[in-house]
Amino acid sequence: MLRQYELxxxxxxxxxxxxxxxxxxAYVFSMKAHGSQTRASGDPxxxxxxxxxxxxxxxxxxxxxxxTAILHDTIEDTLATPAEIKKLFGKNVARLxxxxxxxxKIEAQSESQRAAENLRKFLLAMSDxxxxxxxxxxxxxxxxxxxxxxxxxxxxxxxxxxxxxxxAPLAERIGMYEFMKEMQSLAFAxxxxxxxxxxxxxxxxxxxxxxxxxLKIASGLKLLLGRQGIEAEVTGREKHPYSIWKKMxxxxxxxxxxxxxxxFRAIVETEEECYRALGVIHR
Numbered sequence: 001m002l003r004q005y006e007l008x009x010x011x012x013x014x015x016x017x018x019x020x021x022x023x024x025x026a027y028v029f030s031m032k033a034h035g036s037q038t039r040a041s042g043d044p045x046x047x048x049x050x051x052x053x054x055x056x057x058x059x060x061x062x063x064x065x066x067x068t069a070i071l072h073d074t075i076e077d078t079l080a081t082p083a084e085i086k087k088l089f090g091k092n093v094a095r096l097x098x099x100x101x102x103x104x105k106i107e108a109q110s111e112s113q114r115a116a117e118n119l120r121k122f123l124l125a126m127s128d129x130x131x132x133x134x135x136x137x138x139x140x141x142x143x144x145x146x147x148x149x150x151x152x153x154x155x156x157x158x159x160x161x162x163x164x165x166x167x168a169p170l171a172e173r174i175g176m177y178e179f180m181k182e183m184q185s186l187a188f189a190x191x192x193x194x195x196x197x198x199x200x201x202x203x204x205x206x207x208x209x210x211x212x213x214x215l216k217i218a219s220g221l222k223l224l225l226g227r228q229g230i231e232a233e234v235t236g237r238e239k240h241p242y243s244i245w246k247k248m249x250x251x252x253x254x255x256x257x258x259x260x261x262x263x264f265r266a267i268v269e270t271e272e273e274c275y276r277a278l279g280v281i282h283r
Contacts (some may be wrong), residue, residue: 001047002054004028005203022089026070030087031072033078039055041149049073055138065131072135075101099132100139112280120170137179140167144186154263160190170274181240188242199241202255214238214262221264221281228280233267 002010004027006248011018030046037045053069066087074080075097086094103123123133140157144163150156164187171180189196214240238259247258255261266281 001043001050002057007050007053007066011063011205014057014060015063017018017149018066022067022093023063023070024065025088027259029080030070030074033074035078037077038148039146040151041146045073045077048146052135052138056134059134061131061134063094064090064096067093067261068100068131069135069138072100072139073104076104096132096135099129100135102134103132104139114135120173123166123170125171132172133170134176134272136177137167137171141179141183144183147186147190156190158253162189162219163187182241183238184242188245192245195245196241199244199255203238203241203244203261214264217262218264221266225268225277225280228276230268230273230277230280232277233275234264236262236264238262241242265279 007027008020011023012020030049031044033045034046039045039048049072052072053066056066056069063183064089065116070207071080071085071089071093075082075085079186082094082098085097098224116229123136140163143159146157147159150159163183168180168183168187169176185196218236222232225232225234244258244261246256247253247260250270251258266277268277
């Protein structure tokens, strides 16, 4: 968990104009409001909103969003009031906290994919400000990272299923692909533990060779494009366990039979170069 000064310094590092006093005030307010409350891990409850804020600082979000993350559970889980939030942190933060609180009250009690899709649409429609959704997604991501501390297996599976059906697709829909991938991997580990363990074990065995192969292919692609006068930044990665398992299930093949467990990205300057690069690679 980020300490108070660490959080403030991190935000000020990418936003020198951030309201330092407001950030400090929010940290102390959350800590006092949650008081002796604890998480399933035994950690003080306020550590959760601080971790959520930390996730969002990695995205370099503005100070109001970070403060909203720090305060996001205060209305629902403490004696703090909307009026108090507005007085201490301003109307914008109060509005954002209210938005997150409303989203938190929506129960995902659906078993069908269609109903899950309707709920995703409802969540999007309710969020006038995209920052509300970002806080909610970061909240869910941290809850998934600490899911293993929950002792009730049925509750763990319910949360994982909800994450897979609602929050991961929602993250994808608004372009938060790293959130989506991590949510899917964490949910997959809970819902299909044997398959997850098997795939990660085999991926680990291939990792050293795979990393070398990724670098070689990326370098080769960059050289190939360069010979055609296309300056490109080429990167590669290994696909995550859930994505691999999904392909295995859809194609009814083993991991060794998959030909696309790696993905590559080439970034070029213009749209014309993009199409030219595509043509070169597909030759």
